[in-house]
Amino acid sequence: MGLRADPTYRQRRFGLELRRLRERAGLSSTEAAALLGMRQPQLSSVEAGRTGLASERVQRLAQAEGASSQTFVQALIDLGQRSGKGWWSDYRKVLSSAHLDLAELEDGARSMVTYEPMFVPGILQTRDYAEVIHRAGYRPMGDEGRAAAVRFRVRRGGLLTGERPPSLHAVVHEAALSMSLGEPQVMRDQLLYLVELARLPHVTIQILPSDGPVPFGTGFVLLTPQVRELGTVVVSHIEKSLYLDDGEALSRYGDWFATLAGSALPAVDPDASPDVCVAKGSLGLLQRILYPLL
Numbered sequence: 001m002g003l004r005a006d007p008t009y010r011q012r013r014f015g016l017e018l019r020r021l022r023e024r025a026g027l028s029s030t031e032a033a034a035l036l037g038m039r040q041p042q043l044s045s046v047e048a049g050r051t052g053l054a055s056e057r058v059q060r061l062a063q064a065e066g067a068s069s070q071t072f073v074q075a076l077i078d079l080g081q082r083s084g085k086g087w088w089s090d091y092r093k094v095l096s097s098a099h100l101d102l103a104e105l106e107d108g109a110r111s112m113v114t115y116e117p118m119f120v121p122g123i124l125q126t127r128d129y130a131e132v133i134h135r136a137g138y139r140p141m142g143d144e145g146r147a148a149a150v151r152f153r154v155r156r157g158g159l160l161t162g163e164r165p166p167s168l169h170a171v172v173h174e175a176a177l178s179m180s181l182g183e184p185q186v187m188r189d190q191l192l193y194l195v196e197l198a199r200l201p202h203v204t205i206q207i208l209p210s211d212g213p214v215p216f217g218t219g220f221v222l223l224t225p226q227v228r229e230l231g232t233v234v235v236s237h238i239e240k241s242l243y244l245d246d247g248e249a250l251s252r253y254g255d256w257f258a259t260l261a262g263s264a265l266p267a268v269d270p271d272a273s274p275d276v277c278v279a280k281g282s283l284g285l286l287q288r289i290l291y292p293l294l
Helices: 009-024 029-036 040-047 055-065 070-081 087-091 097-107 127-135 143-161 174-178 184-197 247-263 274-278 282-293
Strands: 111-116 167-173 203-208 220-224 232-235 242-244
Touching: 009 040, 009 055, 009 070, 009 097, 029 040, 029 055, 055 070, 087 097, 087 143, 097 143, 097 232, 111 247, 127 143, 127 184, 167 174, 167 247, 174 203, 174 282, 184 203, 184 282, 203 247, 203 282, 220 247, 232 247, 242 247
Parallel strands: 111 167, 167 203
Antiparallel strands: 111 220, 220 232, 232 242
């Protein structure tokens, strides 16, 4: 098998976790290669995500490390054995690897928590809202690229209504919902769509009010697969999103999200009684924003 010229984030992460496993075992790359019955340059390619590693060898390295749970080891093996070929592969020639990496992370997540200060989270956007965002975006895109990006974003949202959806907890700042983007119908339909999504048992949506505490300035999403240690934080940036995967970052962003959720209004509950809606919950605020748009 040839070496990958441009490994995906998942492939790089698999290699990174193997390197961390080796370092926790106190082995040099030469020693670990000998243990696994391979040459040191081969192991370096594995740790760079440029090629895979058989499950038996992953188990052997984990036994040398001795501290990782079998649940973690099996999850690591699964990470390395995933084909990486999903619906997002159809966009490989028209969208950046960052788009594809995020979709693959979402596909493998058991749970996601996300915070957005200025926009509706991408996975919750309607087609019309996504079109307005991409049309007015700061990054130049041709018509073909823009259309592909919109289709891609809508396709990501289909994960929430699929057969095995992850749990999603979103905190969105009021400013993101009060913007005038395109025709009034665009925001009206987007807000109504959020209410409908909130009916799903695995979706929680809260609004951080403008008169609340000082908001966290940057949007992010924390994606957690079957084990927490293999989670990833994706921090939004206009040019290139930042991927964080060390234990301290996962804990830090998890704590920050908990603080944001604790400061936000009670979650949108479309089935709540009118009295509860008026009591300054997220649904009540959504209704007040919606009223002028109806």
